[in-house]
Every structure is written in structure tokens, then in C-alpha cells.
Amino acid sequence: MAGKKKKEFEELRIGVFICDCGSNIAGHLDCKAVTEYAATLPGVVFAKENLYTCSEAGILEIQEAIKKHKLNRVVVASCSPRTHQPLFQNSCKSAGLNPYLFEMVNIRDQCSWVHMQDRENATRKAMDLVRMAVARAAFLEPQQDIESPLTPRVGVIGGGSAGLSAAEGLSRMGLEVVLVEKNKELGGLLRNLHKVAPEGVDASERLEGLIQDVSSRPNVKIFTGAELKSLDGYVGNYVMNIRDGEGQTVKESVGCLVIAIGAIPLVQKGLFGHDGKRVITQMELEPILKKGKFDAKRVVMIQCAGARGDERSYCSRICCMIAVKNAMFIKKLSPDTEIRILYRDMQMYGTEKEKMLWEARGEGIRFEVYDPAHPPEVGDKAVRLRQPLLGREIEFAYDLVVLSTPLVAREDASELSQLLRVPMDQNGFFLEAHAKLRPLDFAADGIFLAGSCRYPATYDEARSQGLGAAARVGTILFKDKLVTSAIVAEINPETCVGCMGCLQMCPYGAISYDQERKICQVNEILCKGCGCCAATCPSESASLRGFKPQQLMSQIRAVMEG
Amino acid sequence: MAKEFNPKIIAFACNWCAYSAADLAGVSRLQYPPNIRIVRVMCSGRVNPGFILKAFELGADGVLVAG
Numbered sequence A: 001m002a003g004k005k006k007k008e009f010e011e012l013r014i015g016v017f018i019c020d021c022g023s024n025i026a027g028h029l030d031c032k033a034v035t036e037y038a039a040t041l042p043g044v045v046f047a048k049e050n051l052y053t054c055s056e057a058g059i060l061e062i063q064e065a066i067k068k069h070k071l072n073r074v075v076v077a078s079c080s081p082r083t084h085q086p087l088f089q090n091s092c093k094s095a096g097l098n099p100y101l102f103e104m105v106n107i108r109d110q111c112s113w114v115h116m117q118d119r120e121n122a123t124r125k126a127m128d129l130v131r132m133a134v135a136r137a138a139f140l141e142p143q144q145d146i147e148s149p150l151t152p153r154v155g156v157i158g159g160g161s162a163g164l165s166a167a168e169g170l171s172r173m174g175l176e177v178v179l180v181e182k183n184k185e186l187g188g189l190l191r192n193l194h195k196v197a198p199e200g201v202d203a204s205e206r207l208e209g210l211i212q213d214v215s216s217r218p219n220v221k222i223f224t225g226a227e228l229k230s231l232d233g234y235v236g237n238y239v240m241n242i243r244d245g246e247g248q249t250v251k252e253s254v255g256c257l258v259i260a261i262g263a264i265p266l267v268q269k270g271l272f273g274h275d276g277k278r279v280i281t282q283m284e285l286e287p288i289l290k291k292g293k294f295d296a297k298r299v300v301m302i303q304c305a306g307a308r309g310d311e312r313s314y315c316s317r318i319c320c321m322i323a324v325k326n327a328m329f330i331k332k333l334s335p336d337t338e339i340r341i342l343y344r345d346m347q348m349y350g351t352e353k354e355k356m357l358w359e360a361r362g363e364g365i366r367f368e369v370y371d372p373a374h375p376p377e378v379g380d381k382a383v384r385l386r387q388p389l390l391g392r393e394i395e396f397a398y399d400l401v402v403l404s405t406p407l408v409a410r411e412d413a414s415e416l417s418q419l420l421r422v423p424m425d426q427n428g429f430f431l432e433a434h435a436k437l438r439p440l441d442f443a444a445d446g447i448f449l450a451g452s453c454r455y456p457a458t459y460d461e462a463r464s465q466g467l468g469a470a471a472r473v474g475t476i477l478f479k480d481k482l483v484t485s486a487i488v489a490e491i492n493p494e495t496c497v498g499c500m501g502c503l504q505m506c507p508y509g510a511i512s513y514d515q516e517r518k519i520c521q522v523n524e525i526l527c528k529g530c531g532c533c534a535a536t537c538p539s540e541s542a543s544l545r546g547f548k549p550q551q552l553m554s555q556i557r558a559v560m561e562g
Numbered sequence B: 001m002a003k004e005f006n007p008k009i010i011a012f013a014c015n016w017c018a019y020s021a022a023d024l025a026g027v028s029r030l031q032y033p034p035n036i037r038i039v040r041v042m043c044s045g046r047v048n049p050g051f052i053l054k055a056f057e058l059g060a061d062g063v064l065v066a067g
Helices: A002-009 A031-039 A056-068 A081-094 A108-112 A119-138 A161-172 A203-215 A282-291 A319-333 A351-362 A413-420 A459-477 A501-505 A532-536 A549-561 B018-027 B049-057
Strands: A014-019 A044-050 A073-078 A102-106 A146-148 A153-157 A176-180 A220-223 A227-234 A237-243 A249-254 A256-259 A263-265 A279-281 A298-302 A338-343 A366-369 A382-386 A393-397 A400-403 A407-409 A447-449 A482-484 A489-491 A511-514 A519-522 A542-544 B009-014 B036-041 B062-066
Touching: A014 A031, A014 A056, A014 A119, A031 A044, A031 A073, A031 A119, A044 A056, A056 A073, A056 A081, A073 A081, A073 A119, A081 A102, A081 B018, A102 A108, A102 A119, A102 B018, A108 A119, A108 B018, A119 A549, A119 B036, A153 A161, A153 A249, A153 A459, A161 A176, A161 A203, A161 A256, A161 A459, A176 A237, A203 A220, A227 A413, A237 A256, A256 A413, A256 A459, A279 A282, A282 A319, A282 A400, A298 A319, A298 A393, A319 A338, A319 A351, A447 A459, A489 A519, A489 A532, A501 A511, A501 A532, A532 A542, A549 B036, A549 B049, B009 B018, B018 B036, B049 B062
Parallel strands: A014 A044, A014 A073, A073 A102, A153 A176, A153 A256, A176 A220, A256 A447, A279 A400, A298 A338, A298 A400, A338 A366, B009 B036, B009 B062
Antiparallel strands: A146 A482, A227 A237, A237 A249, A263 A407, A382 A393, A489 A542, A511 A519
């Protein structure tokens, strides 16, 4: 309370800094006039025009002014707070001013650059914007960043190539790992594979090396035949409830999670006459090759079987490479075997796979294009194909038809998606936070993804994604504590009547109802600071720090004062 | 000749989309009339009807909620 009282009597001492941004702002509006105007605003004790406020000299001027003029609010009128607010806030902080007493207004992107031919009105608008910022600054309150402890352990869900690689990377970085695999054995799809393209290394050699490495590490705890049943907590402090191999529930505390549950190769009985004997899938061919039981002399492979159609519109992306890899191995095994690959488009991306395709052609593997409107027909003895270029039908007798079917999302992925509250796409694959900027992150803080549960991935891709996700985890867990912005919601327990209106509005599940006190309360780590609760609360008990009614109202009033 | 109508428009812009769109308009040097005054909010969900009504009451000619 002492702090609050002091604040009430504190005299406002606002410093305003107007940035020329070279000629970016000063070239299109009168910065000198705006600075002179700012000096006349209530509470402003210092106003200064800078050539570049964000330069070392500009920052120094702010810091010196804070000390010399005892500023208790700083306003910078320059570019976007989205890019420069952190810099200025840190400068204020190091000069001893609480960074939440800083306010920024954009007179470049939202003024000088968009009203280039109207100097007079641009100048007037800049004055209005500065007046709004100064009015708001008067109502700002000091805040403390929210700090919470971090558990330096990581949960990895899925023990295939991606999950094992993530576990290896994390363990090597010195973080404890809890690896949860649903099957009795580690290894995922790699366990079925014969060779790994493009180098043609034995899959089992790769896999055994990886499993041995991970399971021999003292800081990796492995649960097989186990499942993640529920997840409590938030970034830095999650608690996984695992059902272990014996059916017991085990609690494990972790700071972050990596989701790498993989995908499943489609096996659809009847698809192109699939019977599991003479018409099989690539994934069924792999163990035959592995056991050395392959003896067909005439092989026809059909690409995009069950993919890129009405039911599944996506391209599984790795099946072309798998077909070429297996065809080349068969050629090596018995060079007189006839192999035809019937395709729509060959997806052999990257230099190594492109090279594989050329080598395959050189080895006599035949590639025949087909039109999806006239797909190949698999008969008892022969595959009938309509050649789109010549428009004629031809037949290839076969001993074995191999279908290149797509990887499809696991059925239990949707369960996990609800449990973690992370999104999936229309095909049941998980969706990352941003395809280009955050490809290994979920939008939910502290949860990452790798491998085929995002999109069909080769072994190499799953491995690099697993290692990448491990590095992403490091960016969170290698800090001493979790520091998050104080701009989150708060609920006044004195006035809250527990109507739970806010609870239903919160998109992040950050509000809970306290049965004992019969009021709602905010989890500050889960809160993302949207303020939906504040807009809903009928008694204004819920408020968003930095965006309280009087802080917004002061800006609205300031617009109209001009 | 009638006096030119110069409306005052208040825009409540979401920090993550509409506000950054206004930044993008600037970076792209898109030119538009200087009648708009942006109030940054962290989400358009923060804007309750009270703010909009207050803006009109104080004399705004238009209110834009963008998010």
C-alpha cells in the first residue's frame, strides 16, 4: 500500500523524444513543430528532437534526460513499437526507469510514410498521435516482469527416428529426457525398413546405433508400451501423466515437450487389387527385401496409390524416393528383373534424390507416366495402362505389383491434439506455429514437433527435425528462469463475484474458478494478454495491465481534444 | 461552397494483425487520407462497446475495430 500512496502524489514528469528517422519522418512532416507542441502538453517537462532516437546517441540522450530531468515517463515518437519498443524499454530500464512506464507512438509507418504529399496534415496528425501517447503515458503503471522457475527436463513423445534424435540431442546438451513410446520397442517405422536412401545404408544399422546411444545415456528415462494420458501445467512446468508398460500411472515433471509420434503407411485392402501377396505396398516390400525373400522377375510399381485424390488430396512426398530406392536395390539384387514405375509426377527433390532418379533410369528401370483420369488397372496377370501421350493402351505382365501408398496421420493423433491443445490440419497432421518462421514449434509455448506427425518425412529429415526441436527446447530451458511480459490480465478479488463470464471468453484456458473463494483467477503464465476477459467483465474486475479502461479512455479523449 | 467534410476516425487495431498491417501500409508507402487515429490494443477482443460509444459521444465520426 505504501507504494500505491506514493504514486498518487507523484508529480508527472514526462519526457518526449521525437525522431526524425533521418529524412524518413522529418522529410514529410515538421518534426520541430511537433517537438515544440509536445513540450506544451500537460505533464511534459522535457521534449527533444533526435536525428535517430534509436542510435547510440539517441539512447544516451534518453538516459541522460531520465536522470537530469527526473523523468518518470518516457514517450518516443518514431517507428513501430513492434520492432523498437524492447530496445527503448531496455534503455529506460538501465537508466533506472521501470520499462512499463515507457510509451511509444508510430509517426513513421503510420504517418510520414502514408501521407507523403500532405505535410501540413501529416504534421497535425503527428501532433495528435503524440498527444494521445502523452495522455496514455500519464496513466501508465510500473510493472514487474513475471518470473517463474524452469524444470530442466524434457518429455519426448514417440521413439521413432525423430523422437530418438530429439532425445539424443537433448541428452547430449545435458538435459534430462523422459522418452515415451507407445510400442513395446523403440524405432518406429525405421524398424520395418530395409535400406535408407540415398546412401543405401542398412536401416537396422542406423537404428540399432541410435537406440543403443539413447538407451545407454544415464539422463534418458525410457518408457515403452506407455502412453501420455494427460498433461497439466504450462511452459517450464509441465506435469506428464504417463501410463507405463505395467498399466501404472506415473507422473513426470518436464519443462518442455517434443511431439514425434510419426505417421502410418496406408494399407488399404482392394486398392489397385491389394491383397498383401501379389499386390503389396512399399512398406510390405521392405521386410521381404530385408529377409532376402524377394524372387519376382516382373515388378510394376504404382505411385500416388491412395494419395492426391478426393479422399486424400496431399502428396506424401517421400514415396517416389522409396520406390526408386527399392527398384534400384532390386536391380542390384537381380539385374534381369523388369521394373516399371507408373507415376503421375516424380517427386525427387534435392540434389541427392535427383541424382538417384537419373541413375535409376540409367540402370534400365522404366518410368511410365499415367493420367489420374485413367489410372492403371491391375488385372490377374497384367497391369493395363493408358499411355497419355500416345493415347493407346498397353499391358505389362507382372509377378508383383508394389503400391506406393502415402503415410497417413495416426488415429490417436487427434486425441493427443486435444490433450495438448494443439491444432491439426484437414489430414490429421499437426500444424506448426508458422511454416517458415517457426517450423518446429507449436503455437502452445514449450511444445515442439518433429518428424512425420507434421508431414511425411524421410529418415534424414526426421533426424534433422528431431535435433532441431532439441535446439528449440534449449532456447527455453537453458535460461535460469522463465521471464514473461507483465502485460497480462488480473482479476480484482475484492470485486469479482465469480460470474465466470471471463472464464468462457479466455481463448487460452488461463482463467480458473476458485471454489473456495468463489471468484475467478488468472494464471499469469498461461495468459497471453489479449484482454478478452477485461472486455467481458461486467464489474471491471478483470483488467489487462497496460490496457486498463482509463489508459485506453485517455487516448480516446486525446483524439477528440485536437 | 460547402465546408469540406473532414471526419475524425478512431481505429482500435490489434497489435498482432491490424496494427502490423498499418505498419505494412507504411513500409509499402501506401497513401491514404490522414483522418485516422490508431489506438493499439493487444487483441480486438479487448475492445468493449463502452469504448466505441465513448468515442462517438466525444465526437468521433467513425470507429474502426480491426483485428
